Amino acid sequence: MGGAKILISAVIILIIIAVVASASVKIVDAGNRGVLTHWSAVDLSNAPLDEGIHFLVPFQDDIVQIEVRTQKYDAQTRSASKDLQTVQTTVTVNYHADQERVHILYKEIGLDYENRVIQPAIEETVKQVTANYNAEELITKRPLVKADIENAIRERLELFNVKTEVISITD
Helix, strand or coil: CHHHHHHHHHHHHHHHHHHHHHHCEEEECCCEEEEEEECCEECCCCCCECCEEEECCCCCEEEEEEECCCEEEEEEEEEECCCCCEEEEEEEEEEEECCCCHHHHHHHCCCCHHHHHHHHHHHHHHHHHHCCCCHHHHHHCHHHHHHHHHHHHHHHHHCCCEEEEEEEECC
16 A cells, blocks of 8 residues: 555646656747747847746746747738829738847737738828829839838838748739
8 A cells, every 4th residue: 555655646746747857848840930929918128038948936927938030021002103093902911020129019019910910001101102102103104103101011010020031012
């Protein structure tokens, strides 16, 4: 009987050690950065965690992974030109979260930053820029219109720690 109690106690202790050890090791996947949280509060004092294995305080700390690879967003917008013609535009934006500031992005906006920031920025920018040109100028001055849209979108998204790579007017 005494040997069975010792064996059961040893098994329980080994299980507890395994649970604590597995809770203290987290892996940040390739193409992601990790945002360290203490009791679900974002730790802004530390830089985002790189890919690989990281050791944490079990049950207190956690890592939220945010993808920093290039992503694509397509937006179709309807707007009015300067001469009140309806213009339908399709804009494609290749973007990624700023690798060094993903912890701020997560704290201020969250994981759904595409719907909260990128979509409204593209729609408003396209409407704003197309209102500066009449319908004929939108066709004849396409490179200028594209440059205006690119610059405006890039400036707006940088405020939210999102970097744009390529912005294309596809239709």
